[in-house]
Amino acid sequence: MHIVIIGNGITGITCARNIRKADPEAEISVISSESEHFFSRTALMYIYMGHMKYEHTKPYEDWFWKKNRIKLIRGHVRYIGTEFKTLSLVDGSMIHYSKLIIATGSKPNKFGWPGQDLKGVQGLYSLQDLESMNVHTSGIEHAVVVGGGLIGIEMAEMLLSRNIQVTFLVREKAYWDNVLPAEEASLISRHIQKHHINLLVETELKEIISDENGRVKSIITSRGEEINCQFVGLTAGVNPNIDFLKDSGIQTNKGILVNEFLETNIQNVFAAGDCAEFRNPKPNHPAVEQLWYTGKLQAEALSKTISGKRTVYERGIWFNSAKFLDIEYQTYGLIFSKLNQDEASFYWEHPNGQIAFRATYKKASRELIGFNFLGLRFRQNVAERWINSKISVDQAIRNLKEGWFDAEFSKPHYIEILDAFSACTDFKKVN
Numbered sequence: 001m002h003i004v005i006i007g008n009g010i011t012g013i014t015c016a017r018n019i020r021k022a023d024p025e026a027e028i029s030v031i032s033s034e035s036e037h038f039f040s041r042t043a044l045m046y047i048y049m050g051h052m053k054y055e056h057t058k059p060y061e062d063w064f065w066k067k068n069r070i071k072l073i074r075g076h077v078r079y080i081g082t083e084f085k086t087l088s089l090v091d092g093s094m095i096h097y098s099k100l101i102i103a104t105g106s107k108p109n110k111f112g113w114p115g116q117d118l119k120g121v122q123g124l125y126s127l128q129d130l131e132s133m134n135v136h137t138s139g140i141e142h143a144v145v146v147g148g149g150l151i152g153i154e155m156a157e158m159l160l161s162r163n164i165q166v167t168f169l170v171r172e173k174a175y176w177d178n179v180l181p182a183e184e185a186s187l188i189s190r191h192i193q194k195h196h197i198n199l200l201v202e203t204e205l206k207e208i209i210s211d212e213n214g215r216v217k218s219i220i221t222s223r224g225e226e227i228n229c230q231f232v233g234l235t236a237g238v239n240p241n242i243d244f245l246k247d248s249g250i251q252t253n254k255g256i257l258v259n260e261f262l263e264t265n266i267q268n269v270f271a272a273g274d275c276a277e278f279r280n281p282k283p284n285h286p287a288v289e290q291l292w293y294t295g296k297l298q299a300e301a302l303s304k305t306i307s308g309k310r311t312v313y314e315r316g317i318w319f320n321s322a323k324f325l326d327i328e329y330q331t332y333g334l335i336f337s338k339l340n341q342d343e344a345s346f347y348w349e350h351p352n353g354q355i356a357f358r359a360t361y362k363k364a365s366r367e368l369i370g371f372n373f374l375g376l377r378f379r380q381n382v383a384e385r386w387i388n389s390k391i392s393v394d395q396a397i398r399n400l401k402e403g404w405f406d407a408e409f410s411k412p413h414y415i416e417i418l419d420a421f422s423a424c425t426d427f428k429k430v431n
């Protein structure tokens with residue numbers, strides 16, 4: 001049995017490792033065009049900022065793969081022939097598979113902007129993007145970052161670390177306010193401005209202008225303003241990396257369509273991670289999950305299926321964390337930018353404007369739905385347990401200390417939160 005995995009990111013590699021653990025005999029090959037070895041994509045920014053070297057981002061020593069008989073193939077898959085179970089690589093070689101896992105991740109969105117392919121204009125996803133960013137930002141003074149998501153703010157921070165002035169174009173009314181509730185979006189927007197990033201809200205990219213050498217020299221915004229710059233970061237989201245599947249017979253929509261077992265429409269072909277799209281996602285759940293931990297969880301479920309124990313993928317409580325410059329962000333449960341009709345929420349913000357807390361709950365039953373933490377850390381296992389067991393928001397806020405990180409050493413903001421909550425509800429403190 002030859003199990004072939006396309007993609008050596010967290011999803012592909014988790015599959016390879018888990019399948020090897022379950023089956024010492026299987027032949028396992030992992031193909032990637034990006035890098036020989038698995039590395040942590042989430043650490044790309046730290047390489048640019050000089051905090052880490054590429055070598056430090058590899059979770060396994062290079063000998064690990066040979067020792068575990070996982071064959072690494074450096075190459076780009078051009079075509080999948082599902083009829084005869086073959087793959088063709090760009091270098092002309094062919095590989096036969098018994099079972100195929102497609103874990104090809106995402107690629108940055110490009111929306112057909114005039115000038116989007118000029119020198120000095122790029123997204124940030126791969127090692128190659130990082131190298132190109134290194135080259136094209138060397139010695140420059142001003143950059144524009146287009147699109148206010150998590151990668152956009154990372155790129156802005158990277159550029160600032162090299163003393164490059166940044167203009168940040170955001171289509172929304174405040175940074176990431178399509179995901180964060182208005183108060184959190186406003187807090188982060190103020191924080192961005194404090195860092196001397198020129199945040200232009202409700203502003204889109206219209207055109208990128210070239211100099212005489214085919215390199216970006218300025219951009220024009222949707223408001224008609226021309227901004228001089230020597231680099232443009234395109235960070236308006238990512239989409240599944242699936243163009244090479246066009247004539248394969250594997251059904252796709254935005255991503256590769258899979259059921260809850262991560263099976264595609266073709267027998268023995270599976271997809272997982274950023275490139276997969278669930279045909280029937282649960283209500284309020286995204287059909288495409290583009291996170292590190294969801295890729296890992298999908299791969300864990302899929303490895304069991306491949307190893308003979310057909311297993312449904314269950315994500316559990318939604319969780320995400322990030323850093324907006326100096327402010328850490330954690331979210332647990334499904335908190336949307338706008339409350340659903342049957343929901344209410346309690347928001348607390350520290351007077352310093354850098355720390356905030358939100359608990360969202362069902363209006364009628366007061367059942368806890370989720371938390372947002374900014375500038376605070378909370379234990380994931382406690383948040384998950386509370387949300388899963390549907391405790392009331394009152395009980396949760398009364399017991400916040402239980403999940404507080406370093407409760408003995410950090411400031412006990414949970415007391416201020418409880419006081420503020422008590423003052424605005426009929427909730428009574430219970431000792």
Ligand SMILES: Cc1cc2nc3c(=O)[nH]c(=O)nc-3n(C[C@H](O)[C@H](O)[C@H](O)COP(=O)(O)OP(=O)(O)OC[C@H]3O[C@@H](n4cnc5c(N)ncnc54)[C@H](O)[C@@H]3O)c2cc1C
Nearest residue numbers: 007009010011032033034076077104105273274290291292
């Ligand atoms: C800068 C940045 C920061 C991020 N930060 C966070 C974070 O803080 N938290 C978080 O949860 N998520 C973060 N993410 C998202 C996270 O990295 C992704 O969700 C995750 O890496 C997806 O893993 P994957 O294994 O599905 O795909 P990928 O990591 O994209 O791996 C897919 C691999 O397949 C290769 N490939 C694609 N097509 C082919 C082909 N045809 N032939 C051969 N090889 C191919 C690609 O080159 C790539 O190496 C970040 C992403 C970026 C870009």
